[in-house]
Amino acid sequence: MNAWVLPTISEGFRESEPDLDWWAEPQSTQAETEWHAAIGTLLAMLLTTQEKNISQTGGNPSNPDRLQGLILTGPTPLLSDLGLFAHFHTWALIPTNGTALQLPPCARTKAESPTQSAQTIPLLPADPQLAERFCLVLTASFCWIATLKSSAEQGACFQFSFIPETVHQVLQSVRSRIQLTRPHELAAFDALLQQWPTVEPHYQIPLQFSRQLLHHYRQVAAILPELSLHRAAKPTAMKANGLEQGEAVAKTNAHQRGPEVDLLKALAHEVRTPLTTIQTFTQLLLKRSDLPAEVLKRLEAIRRECHEQIDRFSLIFRAMELTTAETTPTVQLMSISVQEVLTTNVPRWQKQADRRSLSFELDMPEQLPAIAISDPNMLEQVLTGLIEQLSHRLPIGSQMQLQIALAGDQLKLELRSDQTMTNPDSAADLPMLKAIGDLLMLQPETGNLSLSLPVTKQLFEILGGKLTVRQNQQQGEVLTIFLPLGTDSTAY
Incomplete structure (x- = not known):
């Protein structure tokens, strides 16, 4: 436990599932790949479920009575198809903008009350949770939590779980932070937890997730080859x-190229990461059957361009690694x-x-x-x-x-x-x-x-x-x- 009084989400994991040695062999590159693959798998499952519900029930998806669950993310909001997130309550824990400890707002009339389907909760600058990415989902059929923690001493570690007790432990950590920086939002958060309690999933849900995770992992590893296992x-x-x-x-030029290579590696990473996110969500949109042909055509063009640019920067990154190495293996x-x-x-x-x-x-x-x-x-x-x-x-x-x-x-x-x-x-x-x-x-x-x-x-x-x-x-x-x-x- 660190000096911060509130446990982080990864610490909640370790308390709830101590038998799993998450830090046995931490690998930064592998953990990053696993995170992207897991998020892609989750969004695909939610999108499939959403389309089934729309076809069965119809109606206005933004109607609070028809929302399908709660999505918690941080420290940055999870990018996705807005049509998907319109079916969920979405809360994001983000870095503070200086108004974390502001007074509660004055009472609004019913006509002025904003929608409660989207909400942001600030995290204080000293909160170690700022160094951990996480995504938590509550639905009527399952609950799910994933986190990616990076440590200079231990590397990076990715974790996910469908176990209700683990998700409940994480929710308490989130609730404590809401109470600290947005106490006036606590009642709304508790109401959502009552509406969407943690539930034990049917065995087919984790099984389906695991199968799709393998598929998405291969896709992400192919897009980001240096993040894949050897x-x-x-x-x-x-x-x-x-x-x-x-x-x-390579031996002659390795030291001379040091600053240049470090800069190019950083630029390549910063370019490929958003491109990978755009490509993943474009692929999800291409699976939808309710989009016009012209929209699908343009989405396919976006997907193709992202794929080509990701390949190009991946090759540049790989070339820098290989040509600047001090020793070249057989x-x-x-x-x-x-x-x-x-x-x-x-x-x-x-x-x-x-x-x-x-x-x-x-x-x-x-x-x-x-x-x-x-x-x-x-x-x-x-x-x-x-x-x-x-x-x-x-x-x-x-x-x-x-x-x-x-x-x-x-x-x-x-x-x-x-x-x-x-x-x-x-x-x-x-x-x-x-x-x-x-x-x-x-x-x-x-x-x-x-x-x-x-x-x-x-x-x-x-x-x-x-x-x-x-x-x-x-x-x-x-x-x-x-x-x-x-x-x-x-x-x-």
Whole structure:
């Protein structure tokens, strides 16, 4: 227990469920992923329940008699579809704005009384609860609490529970804070607790939540790869081409890049976090069946753009980690289907080209062998980054070509453009790239940010391959990627 007299929500957890050693192996990155996945799972369940209730009962969702429960959050309000929150009483515990100890307001007439479905409760500056994110839900069928606590000494810890006793313990902690800073709201809060008491859920509810949590966890981990657990894979003990050279470069530049890397990491995190939230809630909205087709079309465009930008910043973050590490571990290569990589990503690359009035063509044999690389997800991101960088530099009407062929014991991917063939004078007019430190390149005309060529080459070395760049008078810039073939000789 800390010096603060009121227990925090995580302390309430430990008192109610002491047998669970939540802090046995705290991991900041894993806990953050678990939190986002759990919130996404909860919102999806509430949205499904809400749509069922509307279809069965109809009526005005904002009618207090039809509200479906209570949602408590803090220290920041939980962003979500306003249509969903309109069906719940929502209370948020937020940092004080200097009016925490204000006198109760004067009595209002009935006509002046505001809606009680949304309320904020200030937390005092010394309250340790400000360092813990939490979400508590009370409905007629279940109660649920989740919290994410970060500690400099112990790392981060995510916890959730459907146990009524645990939720009740947390509610008492929340009630004490309301009594401290908003005593005149206590009667309204107690009335909500009487209307929505803690209940034991049917066994299918936690089971359904756990299944959906696994699905959302995989989605969040894919969106934020550095927040996921280290992926286990069947390794093939192989050393990447040029690995020793990449390690030497990393050792030489690691200390020189320190402040630059720290700043870029912070910026990448601050950009990706809201994008991830927007994408999650957009995916929830896309599941609704009552939205017009035009709205769904625009939501899909938002989801796609968020996904692409998250991937781009995730790659930048990952590149900074790998290229600035003082030591580079031995690369463990795994056999994967290059056909599957192309099937998944070629439609996306074609859409990227279409949005810039370019064409994209793929030339490859009917069957392709497996390739051996260290990280399939990073391979997709690096290839997408190269295609995006090239597409931003090409004039309208140009054509991009990706040619794939065997080259001995390697698979050769050659990315080229024909802008000089369609317009011989266009090569001299290609936008110039401006270096931002050692890691990034900026195209001032478009604001497009991408990895520098040396860093991209180093990433391919870490993947187990090699990237070469040459200039061709007719075909402009030609990027050639060599990837080792896998041990499985079966063609895909």
